[in-house]
Amino acid sequence: MLRKTLLPFFTLCVTTAIATCFDLSPAFPVPEWPHGAEDLASVFNSIEKQLKDLIADEKYDAASFSVEVTSSSESLWSQYHTARKRNETRPGAERVDGDSLYRIASITKVFTTLGLLYQHEAGNLDLQSPISKYIPELAVNGGEIPWHDITLRTLASQLSGLPRDFAQSDLMIGPPDPISIGLPPASRERMPDCDEDSNFDSACDGTDLIEWLKKAEPLFAPNQQSTYSNLNFELIGLALERASNKDFKTYMRDAILEPLNMTLSTLDTPPDDTHAVLPLGDNYWGIEEGVQNPTGGIYSSTNDMSKFLRYILTHYNAIAKGINWLMPASWGTGLQNFYGMPFEILRTDKILKESTRPITFATKGGGLPGYTTLISIVPEYGLGITVLVGCAECGKLLSAIQEIITVELIRGAEEVLWRAVDKTYTGFYTATNEKLNSSLKLAVSPSTGLMVNTFISNGTNVLGGFISKYLVDNSRPWHLQLVPTLLFKDESGQQGEIWRMIPVYEREEGLDRGVWDELCSTDVDILRYAGLPLNEVVFWQSNGIVELPAWKVRMSRDTVEEDALVVQD
Incomplete structure (x- = not known):
């Protein structure tokens, strides 16, 4: 009963948190x-x-x-x-x-x-x-x-x-002549006798x-x-x-x-x-x-x-x-x-x-x-x-x-x-554990950044299921973007780049927007599962592996076609 009472409130909080955040930054790691x-x-x-x-x-x-x-x-x-x-x-x-x-x-x-x-x-x-x-x-x-x-x-x-x-920028020094522009005669008693106010005779x-x-x-x-x-x-x-x-x-x-x-x-x-x-x-x-x-x-x-x-x-x-x-x-x-x-x-x-x-x-x-x-x-x-x-x-x-x-x-x-991001990160990934029906397709464009096109976990469509139902307002166009945290994980002498998946609404041309529609509270740690960030993604570039810790899955680039996977909406 308690869970049913809290779920709508949880959904409202999450969708409100990302309601008007567009064009997330940083969009890529700092280049060398x-x-x-x-x-x-x-x-x-x-x-x-x-x-x-x-x-x-x-x-x-x-x-x-x-x-x-x-x-x-x-x-x-x-x-x-x-x-x-x-x-x-x-x-x-x-x-x-x-x-x-x-x-x-x-x-x-x-x-x-x-x-x-x-x-x-x-x-x-x-x-x-x-x-x-x-x-x-x-x-x-x-x-x-x-x-x-x-x-x-x-x-x-x-x-x-x-x-x-x-000791600068006083019109007493001129030009122009102060009197000629309508200023009254004045004394120099409030001016220091140095720098410009002394005609640079002394600093x-x-x-x-x-x-x-x-x-x-x-x-x-x-x-x-x-x-x-x-x-x-x-x-x-x-x-x-x-x-x-x-x-x-x-x-x-x-x-x-x-x-x-x-x-x-x-x-x-x-x-x-x-x-x-x-x-x-x-x-x-x-x-x-x-x-x-x-x-x-x-x-x-x-x-x-x-x-x-x-x-x-x-x-x-x-x-x-x-x-x-x-x-x-x-x-x-x-x-x-x-x-x-x-x-x-x-x-x-x-x-x-x-x-x-x-x-x-x-x-x-x-x-x-x-x-x-x-x-x-x-x-x-x-x-x-x-x-x-x-x-x-x-x-x-x-x-x-x-x-x-x-x-x-x-x-x-x-x-x-963006060419470098495309070459380094995009593609179709499948679980290294062949028993898991899990996959990820990453694509890139200058307008949306590095984004998740498809995300299947244990045969379940995550984008069309959980994210669509609970994290976004589907009356508006959105995409799931990956943003770098500029932090790393160390494991067995390897470094993994830590990114976060964030639902992002897209700007709609010609839409009459209200004043408060521009308010955006940046939130990159929306939910956790079993204590782990639900949206954390780690790229292990040395072996081409992408890891989603909360989903307990590691994936590698694969030649398997998407259509070969069984998906449950």
């Missing part, structure tokens, strides 16, 4: 690109042609760029362009290449955050502690900013509510920053609303100096640049122009940033940045316990934008041709006079992209380059990966 990089040759050829056509426009005569794509183990492709118009008296590097140096601007924040994670893991700094623990002067003499609520994690996640800058130091902050007002209460702030990382930089007993430049060199063999990257102005990209017109080359170094001070190249991206791709979930560095910390403006520590994260469903599966880009952009820069990490594809542009007045050149590279690269990678 070196063995398949040749398959991307046509993609890179297409990108090269489009970039050459783009840069041929005369409005980009003064633009140089360096771009590079890397896997987790090696660089896969690069392209460089040297400006057709350069400063005759100081042209910089004769030819732009992978060692050419740019000011990477706010990409520096990623290095600063890595240093913070290192110090957190070492126990010298605590992400959950307020910044005032490490810089107690902030809380002295009052002020309106609630420093006790602003932790190091809050700072790194752009959730502090602090103003954006303290700001920690004292300048702390004194300014004591008079500053917050934009938001901490942890209420994300908003971009350079001050966050300047404060982290000061905390790093105190925790490491080194100045910021030395700490970055010793902790990150040298260990990663980033031989040309530096926070000091390079001693000569051998590798310098020096855009025509105003640029920030050679300007000392002082206390603002942690937010934008590094000089680097695409070769060095690829070394850095390879490190992130292979360590992002293992730098500090309990922290996945590429995960969002808060939402940004719009439906698809999020802040991480300190990544600017985009999840978009506009790239793939045959699926609306969202693709996630963990990015960090930067801009200083003469330089626009961007890195993008695509963890599910195991790819990192660096785009460095040197140009004083090139508008949206970097955005155009990034659009070409990412769209072409991800679409091309999809084709390669």
Whole structure:
């Protein structure tokens, strides 16, 4: 009686859990690109042609760029362009290449955050502690900013509510002339006498920053609303100096640049122009940033940045316990934008041709006079992209380059990966125990991923029986998709890839959907049988075996026709 009472409730819970989850991700294991990089040759050829056509426009005569794509183990492709118009008296590097140096601007924040994670893991700094623990002067003499609520994690996640800058972006410096645009006369008493506010006569130091902050007002209460702030990382930089007993430049060199063999990257102005990209017109080359170094001070190249991206791709979930560095910390403006520590994260469903599966880009952009820069990490594809542009007045050149590279690269990678999945996983499997009338047919398509076409267990049709009756709403189209967990089982020296079977509804063209139809609670552990996950699938690639532990069956690819099996619906 009890069982009959509970069964409808169980069915409702399960069908509700998967009611509107479309296009599951990840859809395939993270690829190891070196063995398949040749398959991307046509993609890179297409990108090269489009970039050459783009840069041929005369409005980009003064633009140089360096771009590079890397896997987790090696660089896969690069392209460089040297400006057709350069400063005759100081042209910089004769030819732009992978060692050419740019000011990477706010990409520096990623290095600063890595240093913070290192110090957190070492126990010298605590992400959950307020910044005032490490810089107690902030809380002295009052002020309106609630420093006790602003932790190091809050700072790194752009959730502090602090103003954006303290010695830059003030219209008192001009142009334009403030009076000419209708602003009243004003004094400079609230402006620090350093950096841009001193016409770069002197760089700001920690004292300048702390004194300014004591008079500053917050934009938001901490942890209420994300908003971009350079001050966050300047404060982290000061905390790093105190925790490491080194100045910021030395700490970055010793902790990150040298260990990663980033031989040309530096926070000091390079001693000569051998590798310098020096855009025509105003640029920030050679300007000392002082206390603002942690937010934008590094000089680097695409070769060095690829070394850095390879490190992130292979360590992002293992730098500090309990922290996945590429995960969002808060939402940004719009439906698809999020802040991480300190990544600017985009999840978009506009790239793939045959699926609306969202693709996630963990990015960090930067801009200083003469330089626009961007890195993008695509963890599910195991790819990192660096785009460095040197140009004083090139508008949206970097955005155009990034659009070409990412769209072409991800679409091309999809084709390669689905061919690999098809070759590795699909086919008709039958039980290794000949007494069992059990089989599995796996197929693949870019729109549905790796899916189960037929599943027979002991002569019973599982898809048309149990799953159809209890786990899905049959008034809507659905399929049973396999998604990788990126975990493994070890057995007798062999590794088995662990996947999960998930019923997934398919998007119906022209269907008038309600607001709440987009709510999806991801659930990959729906049911168990005798304590084992009912939907677990293990691929033992070394011997071509697929195992379903809860169903107590192992299967291998077979030449037996499906029709030869007896099926009970």
